[in-house]
Amino acid sequence: MNLFNIIKNKQEYWLVDQIKKEDVSTESYIRELTDILVNWSSLEIGYLSLLMDEQYESWLLERDFGKISSIVEYTRGLEGVQNTDNQMVSHSLAEGLIDEQEYAELYELCRSGSANKNTKQPIAQVMSSLENELGPEWRKHCYYFLQDGAFAGISIPHIEIGTVDEGRLFYFGVVPELRGQGIGVQIHRVSLELLKQFHATYYVGSTDVHNTNMIKIFEKNGCELRDRKGIYKVVS
Incomplete structure (x- = not known):
């Protein structure tokens, strides 16, 4: 089983x-x-x-x-997600407009000051994990967002391993100087639309119980609380 x-x-x-x-x-x-x-x-x-x-x-x-x-885990079906009037411009890493090093630096910036308690992996290890977990076309899943020509955040939508239609975000984050302005809600909403393009029919997102800002983003984008779990770690 x-x-x-x-x-x-x-x-x-x-x-x-x-x-x-x-x-x-x-x-x-x-x-x-x-x-x-x-x-x-x-x-x-x-x-x-x-x-x-x-x-x-x-x-x-x-x-x-x-x-x-x-x-806490939140979920919502994606059938009702519509294209939104959004000022965000999005690109995937696969388009080649920025390189992997620039994406890694943006990723590092977005995760700075996170309310999540889990220990951060070194960014080089995170980038290696992307290929390992998302497969050879991992760059197609790595999106970044621009507002007025400046980096606003990143999102990495994909189908959860072991499922055919469960949408997840490997990571989602906003640059520090734009937090608290509703940018996160916009990027998250666009990310749900991107998940539909990857053939997800529903979305599951999780965050630390203390990350109230992320919980508000879930709720503003129609997600409902599904579960709560502990994070445990054992070292060999």
Whole structure:
């Protein structure tokens, strides 16, 4: 039974996300997670990051997991997303108007001052993860946005691994000087439209429980609270 999505990055890390199903017992989740942990440990991967229902927290802490924070998940169907009158200009990295180094620098700028508690990976590692997780055409998913000719933010829409139509944003962010001006809502809305172009039928987004600005963006763009999970990490 597939009860967890797993993203594997060579010897560096595994990202494991619980798939919640109503008809699955607690014992089944623990059994499958135990198998994952045995496999991960035997391969001597750097660390494992886990998103899981907080009801398992005591079990996880007893097995040397540390709790990083908690996240909330929001979702909405994309059938009602319409083209909006927007002053934003968007381009993908695949268009070749900027290079990967410039995109990495913009990414680094957008994630500065984040309210999310999860430890940041070095930006070089993040860029490597894009190709690993999104595949050889990863540049087509890497968008950046301009307002009046200046960089405003980035967004990386894609289909979640293991699904055919679940839209996700690998990352979404606004440059610091434009925060608090409604720019994030606009970029997020355009990103939902882009997800439709990648054939997503619904969207799932998550953020730290303390990131009130991102939660407001979800709500303003019609997303509804779906779930809450803990973020846990164990190091080999």
